Amino acid sequence: xxxxxxxxxxxxxxxxxxxxxxxxxxxxxxxxxxxxxxxxxxxxxxxxxxxxxxxxxxxxxxxxxxxxxxxxxxxxxxxxxxxxxxxxxxxxxxxxxxxxxxxxxxxxxxxxxxxxxxxxxxxxxxxxxxxxxxxxxxxxxxxxxxxxxxxxxxxxxxxxxxxxxxxxxxxxxxxxxxxxxxxxxxxxxxxxxxxxxxxxxxxxxxxxxxxxxx
Numbered sequence: 001x002x003x004x005x006x007x008x009x010x011x012x013x014x015x016x017x018x019x020x021x022x023x024x025x026x027x028x029x030x031x032x033x034x035x036x037x038x039x040x041x042x043x044x045x046x047x048x049x050x051x052x053x054x055x056x057x058x059x060x061x062x063x064x065x066x067x068x069x070x071x072x073x074x075x076x077x078x079x080x081x082x083x084x085x086x087x088x089x090x091x092x093x094x095x096x097x098x099x100x101x102x103x104x105x106x107x108x109x110x111x112x113x114x115x116x117x118x119x120x121x122x123x124x125x126x127x128x129x130x131x132x133x134x135x136x137x138x139x140x141x142x143x144x145x146x147x148x149x150x151x152x153x154x155x156x157x158x159x160x161x162x163x164x165x166x167x168x169x170x171x172x173x174x175x176x177x178x179x180x181x182x183x184x185x186x187x188x189x190x191x192x193x194x195x196x197x198x199x200x201x202x203x204x205x206x207x208x209x210x211x212x213x214x
C-alpha cells in the first residue's frame with residue numbers, strides 16, 4: 001500500500017483527513033458496521049491492508065495497533081431493522097456517518113470507500129477500492145470488520161442454530177438452509193430473505209442433508 005496516497009489530499013499540517021469504510025453489506029443477518037479513522041501524518045503501520053486480504057489473526061493484531069496509534073477513531077452501525085427500512089446502501093452510509101460522529105472530530109475531508117458520498121456533513125471524496133489504496137480507509141475497514149465479526153460471534157451464543165460464529169451471517173451453504181429450517185431470527189434482515197421461497201425445494205434437500213450429518 002502506498003502510504004503517500006493520503007498525503008495528496010492534505011492541505012497543511014493541521015488538516016484532518018478521516019477514512020471511512022463499512023463491513024457487512026452482504027450478510028443475511030446482523031448490522032452493517034462502519035469504521036472511521038484519522039492516522040497521524042506519516043505513520044506507517046506494517047502490514048496494513050484491505051481487511052478482506054488479511055487473516056483473522058492479522059486483522060485482530062492490527063485492530064489493536066490502529067486503536068493505539070490513531071489520532072481519532074470510531075465505529076458506527078445500522079441495525080437490521082434500519083437496513084430493511086432504508087436499504088443496505090443508505091444504511092451503510094448511515095453507519096459511516098455514525099462512525100465519524102463516534103470518532104469525535106470535525107474532519108476537513110472524508111475519504112469514503114466506494115463511489116457514494118451522499119449525506120455527509122463534511123467535504124467528502126469517494127475512492128473506488130479505497131481500502132486497497134488509502135491507509136486511512138484500510139484502517140477504517142479493519143476497525144469495521146473486526147468489530148462486526150466479534151458482534152456476530154456474540155450473537156451466535158443467542159442463536160446457535162444458525163452457525164453465525166463461523167460464517168458471520170453471510171449466505172453460505174449452511175446458513176441458507178438453517179434460515180429455511182428455523183425461520184428468521186430477530187437479527188436477520190427480512191428484506192434479504194426472498195431466496196427462502198424461491199429456493200425452497202433446493203433448501204429442503206440441503207436441510208435434510210445437514211440433519212443427517214452426525
